[in-house]
Amino acid sequence: MVTESVGRVHIVGAGPGDPDLLTVKALRLIRAADVVVYDKLVSPAIMALIPAGTARIFAGKVARNHHMPQADINDLLVGLARSGRRVVRLKGGDPFTFGRGGEEAGHLAAAGIAFEVVPGVTSASACSAYAGIPLTHRDLAHGVRFVTGHTKDGQPLVLDWPRLADPDTTLVVYMGRTSAGTICHQLIRHGLPPGTPAAAIINGTRPDQQTLIATLSDLPRQLEAMNRSAPTLLVIGRVVDLARTLAWFAPDTPLPRAGDAESG
Ligand SMILES: C[S@@+](CC[C@H](N)C(=O)[O-])C[C@H]1O[C@@H](n2cnc3c(N)ncnc32)[C@H](O)[C@@H]1O
Structure with a gap:
């Protein structure tokens, strides 16, 4: 049962990086929080929107070098809420899309802590839009699938390859x-x-967004040659060709940022 006598945890999606993609609700909660528990994927530009006096706790994970075990993050959120603070659990992208938001919400529910989930723009939507790749298109893809390429402890990647190898569906x-x-x-x-x-x-x-456009056969080699270890999203399917004409985002051109109007 959820009780109202303790602090509330807001599980908030921060989107993929551009602070202008934060929802109005996310920004309002970030500004009102007593403490923000954040992940490695939350961009520096979004971290800069947290008021100077707000406590920040890093709960990020680095591949093969977990900074804070998930169980500890769950317990941390419960402890902070029980201390009566307004807690924002800030996660990259959308908390319920490959973000373990469901596990954290489940732990809070079991502990009787009030919580809410604020969706964020997931990287599949945002990165494809910024790269000029519509995920569906009437002539090129009648559906889209999101999968994870993450494997646990070096185990082989097991996906439903026969279904995923569908030329009429975009794969992210x-x-x-x-x-x-x-x-x-x-x-x-x-x-x-x-x-x-x-x-x-x-x-x-x-x-510093970079978009590599290749073919299925040469993407791995070209990606390796780029030698970047930053967050990377793969998009596979006929729609990718549209980037050649629809790519609009010029990363070198600074965009006006959320909060600029207030500071200037
Ligand atoms: C643990 S998942 C988190 C996904 C997140 N919850 C979301 O909805 O976007 C991390 C993966 O998301 C993708 N990702 C997140 N932010 C990204 C970005 N700014 N650019 C490219 N890929 C990104 C990458 O595939 C990265 O490995």
Whole structure:
């Protein structure tokens, strides 16, 4: 049962990086929080919107070097809420899309802590939009699938390859950088043409966004050659070709940022 006598935890999506993609509600909660528990994926530009006097706790994870175990993060949120504080649990993208928001909400529910979930713009939507890749298109893709390329402790990546190798559906892979070779190889093996357009969007929506446009057969090699270890989203399917004409975001051109109007 949820009790109202303790602090409330707001599980808030921060989007992929550009602070202008924060929801109005996310910004309002960030400004009103007593403490913000944040992940590594929350961009510096969004961290800069947290008021100077607000406590910040880093609960990020670095691949193969977990900074704070999930169980400890869950307990931390319960403890902070029980101390009566307004807690914002700030997560990259959308908390309920490959973000463990469900696990954290489940733990809070079990502990009787009031919580709410504020959706964020997930990187599939945001990075594809900023790269000029519509995820669906009447002539090119009648659906889209989101999957994760993350494997636990070096175990093999097990996905439903026959279904994913569908030329009429766009495939978006979160956490797919290190498994890009396996992913592309398996998709070709299960019938996708090697020339299928494929993209890797690195640090999407941020000032240093890079978009690699390649084919399924040469994406892994080109990605490796770029040698960047930043967050990377893979988009595979015919729609990727549209980036050649629809890419509009010029990362070198500074965008007006959320909060600029107030500071200036
Ligand atoms: C643990 S998942 C979190 C996803 C997040 N909850 C969301 O909705 O976007 C981390 C993965 O999201 C993707 N990602 C998040 N932010 C990104 C960005 N700015 N550019 C590219 N990919 C990003 C990458 O695939 C990264 O490995």
